[in-house]
Amino acid sequence: ALNSAWAIPLDTLEALIDISLELGANFNQEFRPEALKEDDYVFEALTRLHARACQIAGEAYVLLRSGFADGAMARWRTLHEVSVTALFIRQAGRDVAERYLAHAHVTAYREAATYQKHCELLGYEPLADEYMACLKELSDGACARFDKRFARDYGWVPLQYRNAKRDEVRFVDIEEQVDLEKMKPFFMMANSRIHAGSDAIFYSLGNPPFSPDTL
Numbered sequence: 001a002l003n004s005a006w007a008i009p010l011d012t013l014e015a016l017i018d019i020s021l022e023l024g025a026n027f028n029q030e031f032r033p034e035a036l037k038e039d040d041y042v043f044e045a046l047t048r049l050h051a052r053a054c055q056i057a058g059e060a061y062v063l064l065r066s067g068f069a070d071g072a073m074a075r076w077r078t079l080h081e082v083s084v085t086a087l088f089i090r091q092a093g094r095d096v097a098e099r100y101l102a103h104a105h106v107t108a109y110r111e112a113a114t115y116q117k118h119c120e121l122l123g124y125e126p127l128a129d130e131y132m133a134c135l136k137e138l139s140d141g142a143c144a145r146f147d148k149r150f151a152r153d154y155g156w157v158p159l160q161y162r163n164a165k166r167d168e169v170r171f172v173d174i175e176e177q178v179d180l181e182k183m184k185p186f187f188m189m190a191n192s193r194i195h196a197g198s199d200a201i202f203y204s205l206g207n208p209p210f211s212p213d214t215l
Contacts, residue, residue, distance in 0.1 A: 002067050010065060017057050024050045041097035042089060049086040053079055069205035070193045077190035080183060081171065087178040088157075096158065102142040103156035109139035110151075 003010075028047050035043035056079045063072040089097045112127055112135050119126050143150045149168075150156065157169040161177060175181045192200045207214050 002065075006064070010061070013057075013061055013064070017054060017061060020050075020057070021054050024054060041094050041101055045089050045097045045100050046086055049082055049089075053082045053086070056082065067206055070200075073190045073205055074193040077187060077194065080180075080187060080190075084171070084175050084178055084180050087180070088174040091178060092158075092161075096156070099146060099150070099156040099158070102145070103150070105135070105138040105142045106151050106155065109135040 024047070028051075031043065032047070034040075056075050060072040060075040060079065063069070063075065085100070089100055109132075112132060115124075116126055116132065139151070146155075149159070152168065154169045154171065154174075157174060159169065161173055162169045163173050163176075166173075172181065175183075193205070204214075
């Protein structure tokens with residue numbers, strides 16, 4: 001029933017993903033040597049974001065093929081974030097792309113520090129002190145290179161892009177920069193597929209129309 005109803009759009013999506021993968025691979029192979037010579041941070045950020053977008057799209061496709069529409073919608077939310085980020089970096093240019101790439105050091109140290117805090121209770125071994133020191137050095141170096149708010153979420157986005165009503169940059173700010181705030185209704189729908197709000201326990205995108213209350 002699923003395949004008979006959705007065969008054409010699913011096949012089209014599969015073809016789109018395959019084409020995107022092939023084009024991305026060819027583009028990366030042809031232009032990466034020159035980009036490396038020029039320290040092209042925009043190229044580095046966008047090619048990696050494109051590769052991640054292809055992976056996420058593949059995950060959504062598999063979920064749709066298997067009847068897990070809610071899971072596919074949740075993955076679309078991430079795909080939307082990746083797309084917005086890529087469009088914003090392309091628009092903002094080299095300096096913002098460099099900040100974006102450097103922010104990976106901040107995230108890596110933050111995640112490692114959280115792991116260290118809880119690993120014993122989870123029954124895992126702590127990370128080596130030398131490794132933690134290396135992560136901290138990279139994170140501190142990135143923060144010192146840019147500004148004091150660099151360690152925060154979206155700290156890689158310069159304050160000039162924030163909404164005038166807020167002191168910090170949020171995702172919605174860069175969404176507005178690339179004119180994709182119009183996707184907000186679908187983004188909110190995807191949020192309910194991710195979080196534990198009560199709305200998601202009463203409605204599932206994957207439920208058949210003739211039995212919407214199936215648990």
